[in-house]
Structures are given as structure tokens and as C-alpha cells.
Amino acid sequence: MASTLAVPILRQADILIVTLQGDLGDAEWAKLTDDLLDRVAERRTRFAVLDLSVVDVLDSFACRTIVGLTNMVALRGPTMIVAGIRPSVAFAMVQLGATLPGVATALDLDHALSLMTHG
Amino acid sequence: MDDQGTSVSSSRQISVVSEAGIVLARQAGREMAAGLGLAETDQTLVATAISEVARNIILYAGRGVVELEVTTGARGFGLRVRAVDEGPGIADVELAMRDGYSTGGSLGLGLPGARRLMDDFSITSQPGHGTIVTMVKWGGTAVPVVEGASS
Numbered sequence: 001m002a003s004t005l006a007v008p009i010l011r012q013a014d015i016l017i018v019t020l021q022g023d024l025g026d027a028e029w030a031k032l033t034d035d036l037l038d039r040v041a042e043r044r045t046r047f048a049v050l051d052l053s054v055v056d057v058l059d060s061f062a063c064r065t066i067v068g069l070t071n072m073v074a075l076r077g078p079t080m081i082v083a084g085i086r087p088s089v090a091f092a093m094v095q096l097g098a099t100l101p102g103v104a105t106a107l108d109l110d111h112a113l114s115l116m117t118h119g
Numbered sequence: 120m121d122d123q124g125t126s127v128s129s130s131r132q133i134s135v136v137s138e139a140g141i142v143l144a145r146q147a148g149r150e151m152a153a154g155l156g157l158a159e160t161d162q163t164l165v166a167t168a169i170s171e172v173a174r175n176i177i178l179y180a181g182r183g184v185v186e187l188e189v190t191t192g193a194r195g196f197g198l199r200v201r202a203v204d205e206g207p208g209i210a211d212v213e214l215a216m217r218d219g220y221s222t223g224g225s226l227g228l229g230l231p232g233a234r235r236l237m238d239d240f241s242i243t244s245q246p247g248h249g250t251i252v253t254m255v256k257w258g259g260t261a262v263p264v265v266e267g268a269s270s
Binding site for chain 2: 023025026027056057058059060061064086087088089091092093095096097098
């Protein structure tokens with residue numbers, strides 16, 4: 001459980017797509033952060049999408065990590081969009097008081113991609 | 120409902136000694152909440168609250184245990200979560216229950232956030248002896264499955 005499951009990072013033209021495969025532990029979030037910051041340097045990445053559609057829990061630590069990751073990616077140049085937060089997870093985040101300040105979000109991966117290609 | 124309708128207690132203990140224990144505890148909590156018939160949103164609230172209190176164990180006590188137990192009451196079945204540690208304790212519980220207060224470099228949402236996520240919440244802490252957080256989410260409908268029985 002503590003082993004670092006690799007989170008696949010796919011590239012489509014100038015967009016990186018990161019699809020989380022489930023519930024991540026702290027070490028996996030840290031590895032994802034490192035991996036994504038490495039990958040955005042490849043070619044001319046303009047956007048990154050973090051697809052959370054299968055993630056069933058985001059605690060305050062995960063929220064803080066996502067905000068940090070978004071800011072770090074932005075400092076490198078690309079814009080990151082978080083997509084697919086489940087309704088139940090959104091509800092829990094609001095109850096918890098954990099929000100994602102400054103993070104662009106989209107309903108799902110398709111919506112995120114359309115935001116990128118059509119402004 | 121194949122267990123005659125009597126309340127069958129079912130419990131689990133998850134040792135939290137590393138960050139991996141946080142994941143195990145919240146996943147076990149979600150499984151038990153699902154087994155009790157709690158709605159998906161409530162399962163997520165439970166998992167999130169467990170994650171917060173389990174993280175506090177790691178942050179402040181280093182090690183502890185999360186106990187999950189089916190309970191019954193006027194509101195039917197519920198899942199009781201107890202997060203127990205023998206860490207330094209909390210000198211000012213009232214202060215620790217305030218949003219944004221943290222001595223551990225976190226967002227300070229853990230305890231007040233967990234209270235909002237659950238139906239019942241209580242905390243007892245003795246400086247030098249440890250902390251026990253007890254919280255319940257009600258709304259279970261199913262007769263809990265006995266540990267070890269097929270579900």
C-alpha cells in the first residue's frame with residue numbers, strides 16, 4: 001500500500017494528461033509532483049490536466065498538495081486544470097473547509113480539453 | 120438482511136504508525152460505512168474525517184490506532200471511529216478545535232473539519248498522556264455483516 005504506484009502521465013500534443021488511478025498516499029502525491037514537474041519541461045507543454053474522476057477521497061493534505069502542484073506547474077509556464085472532482089468529494093471538501101484557491105477546475109477531462117483548445 | 124435483524128457488532132483496528140496507515144484507515148472506514156449501507160456521500164465524509172484524525176496521530180503522536188466499530192442508537196446503525204494515541208496531548212482543546220489553528224504546519228482544518236464531517240464528535244486529551252477523538256456517522260440501514268462472513 002505504501003509502494004509508490006506510478007501515476008501515468010500521457011502527452012497529447014502540448015497537453016499533459018495525468019489520470020490518478022485511485023486513492024493516493026502522501027508518498028505517491030510527492031512522487032507525482034516530482035514526475036509532473038519533470039515532464040512539463042519536455043517539448044512545449046502548454047497545459048496539464050489532473051484528472052481526479054476516480055479519486056474517492058481528498059483530505060486537507062491532498063488539497064494542499066494540489067494547490068502547491070498547480071502553483072509549481074504555473075511557475076514553470078504551463079497552466080494546470082483539475083478535472084473530474086466527484087460530487088461526494090466536492091461535498092466533503094466544502095464540509096472540511098478545504099478548498100483549492102487559485103486552481104482552475106473542469107467538470108471532466110473532455111471539458112478540460114475543450115477549455116484548453118477553445119480558450 | 121440475512122442476519123435476523125439483531126445488531127451484530129463488527130469492529131476493526133488499524134494501527135497508524137506511518138503515512139500508509141492513514142490510507143489503510145480511511146479505506147477500512149469507507150468499506151465498513153458501505154457495509155452498513157451508508158450513502159456514497161456519507162462514505163466519503165467518513166473516509167475524509169478518518170484521514171484527518173489519522174494524520175493528526177502521525178503529525179503529533181507519531182503512532183496510534185484507529186478503531187472502527189458498528190454502533191446502534193436511536194438513529195439506527197452508525198459507524199463509530201475512535202482515534203487513540205499516547206502522544207503529547209493537546210494543552211488547549213478549545214483552541215485546537217478552531218479553524219486555521221495548527222502547531223504542526225498544516226492548514227489547521229483537521230479537528231474542526233472532522234467535526235463538521237461527522238454527526239457526533241468528542242475529544243478528550245490529557246497533556247502528556249494522549250488524545251482520544253471519538254466520532255460517529257449515523258444513517259446505516261443494513262444489518263452489519265459479521266467479520267469474516269462473506270458479504
